[in-house]
Amino acid sequence: MQNANAKCGLIEENKGFYTDKISNEAFVWYEKNWKHDEYDHLHERAQLTYVEEGYQYFHIDQKIYLVPKNHVIWIPSDVKHRTTSEAKTVNLMLILFKLVFKKDFFQSVHVFPAPPVLKEMLLYASKWNKVHREDEEQTAFMKALLISLPNFCDESCFLEIPVPADQRLVPVCHYINSHYQYNLKVDDLADMAKMSVRSLQRIFKQETGITLQKYHQLIRILKSIELIDAQQYTLSEIAFRIGYKSLSAFTNSYVSVMKTGPKTKK
Known part of the structure; x- marks a missing residue:
């Protein structure tokens, strides 16, 4: 002891x-x-x-x-x-x-x-x-x-970030978590999981309760919260850093997840 x-x-x-x-x-x-x-x-x-x-x-x-x-x-x-x-x-x-x-x-x-x-x-x-x-x-x-x-x-x-139990989906989640600023190529993700696109989309939704696209959005928004906390960037800079092409697109996505708009710390 x-x-x-x-x-x-x-x-x-x-x-x-x-x-x-x-x-x-x-x-x-x-x-x-x-x-x-x-x-x-x-x-x-x-x-x-x-x-x-x-x-x-x-x-x-x-x-x-x-x-x-x-x-x-x-x-x-x-x-x-x-x-x-x-x-x-x-x-x-x-x-x-x-x-x-x-x-x-x-x-x-x-x-x-x-x-x-x-x-x-x-x-x-x-x-x-x-x-x-x-x-x-x-x-x-x-x-x-x-x-x-x-x-x-x-x-x-x-x-909540769902963690799939199916080990085939682990590399898919890891890839999205580390490449969230880029657009998803579902074909590449299916190759990582060694399954068809249709099977990947079905099994991912079954395991996590959300689609690949929703998971990608969720990871982006959670990363934006980290960047807002760091107080180093404007909201526009954060939007581009996490992969959005405009502040308005980022704001709309943020509101759909958090039910309130993003705000930098004062």
Whole structure:
């Protein structure tokens, strides 16, 4: 057994496995310039994570979830996950819940933008950051926050990157991920998968739930979010860098995925 390490208030006694010694029903952990281990881990508590600054990728099962700035992700208890990010700075708030309600919402992963009222509630909850004793106000407030979560959820399903289980599709996804700025040549992708174009299109949709073209669009938009976070380029420059011929084409594509227009940081 390795030396115990405290992370998010939990104790990592074996790599990837956390022991819960916290008495609080809900425990708040807010941290600037977040550095998380990029390996799979799990814990008994359900997890609400709010990305205040930067962005994070959460790798869960056969999906990768992008959680941009001002978004939250809900992860049920005992769900294995890991995080990655290339953002310069990642500021996160986690609230770890010992017990949750039995509604369907709390049993699956959700990613959605935090509406103003939820952000205000999270800001208020930061007063209990890393506090290991729970008072009456905290107990009542956290319960109210938990009850309200399903009502705040406006699911951003296109922030999910599906990972196909069919190994023939892995080189196709890798190619799109690294050549997203170019137009797709479906014949070439079919050759990589060693199948016909028709079979590739059918099996890809069957495995991922989206078409090759939608996957390509999704990867482009997720890359644009990374570039926006880097604060090095204008929106027009980002549009051309990810393969769009005009800012308007990029904006239309961005809105179709994110349901809001792209904005550079001020």
